[in-house]
Amino acid sequence: MKMxxxxxxxxxxxxxxxxxxxxxLAATFAKHGKKVCLFDLDFRAPSLFAILKAENSEYWLNDxxxxxxxxxxxxxxxxxxxxxxxxxxxxxxxxxxEAIRDMSAKDRKWExxxxxxxxxxxNVLLGEQKFDYLVFDxxxxxxxxxxxxxxxxxxxxxxxxxxxxxxxxxKRMLREMYNLFEKKxxxxxxxxxxxxxxxxxxxxxxxxxxxxxxxxxALVPCxxxxxxxxxxxxxxxxxxxxxFTQILDEMAKKIEANEVN
Amino acid sequence: xxxxxxxxxxxxxxxxKIRENLERLNEKMEVMIELQKHGHxxxxxxxxxxxxxxxxxxxxxxLRKTAMTICRCGRATADEVAQQTSRARAVExxxxxxxxxxxxxxxxxxxxxxxxxADRDSQG
Numbered sequence: 294m295k296m297x298x299x300x301x302x303x304x305x306x307x308x309x310x311x312x313x314x315x316x317x318l319a320a321t322f323a324k325h326g327k328k329v330c331l332f333d334l335d336f337r338a339p340s341l342f343a344i345l346k347a348e349n350s351e352y353w354l355n356d357x358x359x360x361x362x363x364x365x366x367x368x369x370x371x372x373x374x375x376x377x378x379x380x381x382x383x384x385x386x387x388x389x390x391e392a393i394r395d396m397s398a399k400d401r402k403w404e405x406x407x408x409x410x411x412x413x414x415x416n417v418l419l420g421e422q423k424f425d426y427l428v429f430d431x432x433x434x435x436x437x438x439x440x441x442x443x444x445x446x447x448x449x450x451x452x453x454x455x456x457x458x459x460x461x462x463x464k465r466m467l468r469e470m471y472n473l474f475e476k477k478x479x480x481x482x483x484x485x486x487x488x489x490x491x492x493x494x495x496x497x498x499x500x501x502x503x504x505x506x507x508x509x510x511a512l513v514p515c516x517x518x519x520x521x522x523x524x525x526x527x528x529x530x531x532x533x534x535x536x537f538t539q540i541l542d543e544m545a546k547k548i549e550a551n552e553v554n
Numbered sequence: 555x556x557x558x559x560x561x562x563x564x565x566x567x568x569x570x571k572i573r574e575n576l577e578r579l580n581e582k583m584e585v586m587i588e589l590q591k592h593g594h595x596x597x598x599x600x601x602x603x604x605x606x607x608x609x610x611x612x613x614x615x616x617l618r619k620t621a622m623t624i625c626r627c628g629r630a631t632a633d634e635v636a637q638q639t640s641r642a643r644a645v646e647x648x649x650x651x652x653x654x655x656x657x658x659x660x661x662x663x664x665x666x667x668x669x670x671x672a673d674r675d676s677q678g
Contacts, residue, residue: 405604409674412626440607444625473611473618 301446305462315430339386479510
């Protein structure tokens, strides 16, 4: 039987759209009939609790990684948010300042155990509970929580923008991290201006080929509607005909069909 | 058990013991060769060192592949690691033993099989 997949959404810099992509990609998979769990692994700046309006969780991912509870206590069924049934779950990071401070002060041994805990999700959630996709929203750059997520994942969606420092950092990360861990990657270039013009598309494709040397998953234009929504909408659900939703639909289909790499 | 069965079994048992000892000897040789290749003379194991992702990143490629496989499997023999990495069992055995000496992995014998694992449960 086909085993599910773990997808990590990562980037070199903050503000590249990781959380937006993670939430909407997970919702798109769920709309395609897949059983999905979305994880907030950004312990330094948790945000999914606010976006998904689930602030009163009893157990958090922090508790699971600290060994205080099993993963089943952490999962919250939010299938009703996408008008589904038992197919859209989330595992949230604790937004309390004390919890953020605690997670920032973990030692190497704890991080090693945390990696073991993340790796065991494969057996528990993909194996026993038959999830099709676990989507990890990670913190940016090279830090323990995000590298643990990348090592655990089968596929890394790398979000990037046209910013010069982001281009440079993403290029180095591709070469010095994802490649070293032999990870399959797919690039999403976000906030692209003039994305409809042929010259812009050609420029992006050349950059992907010459600079990143990694497969392109999607070009996402800069949408004012996304900014106006102020994080209140899940576009994949709430705006089914929006071009962003269509881009995500194509992206999810490529991942489902194993077309990337 | 008949006398004939005992007689038949004994040489087999002795041969099994010889094979077991040869395998252990082979493992030690592999470790020594590996250490020599990397310029280390002593084979004193280093104290336990966490096999965390930053350590994995800084490892030479050949050891990272082996260490990553153990991270994924939790616990495995050289044979099982070799199946995952598509490299020879003897090569994996040498790398695994080197990782033990470096303090990243633990090794435990069960009968004829040697299992390697990262000790995530010890305190410290």
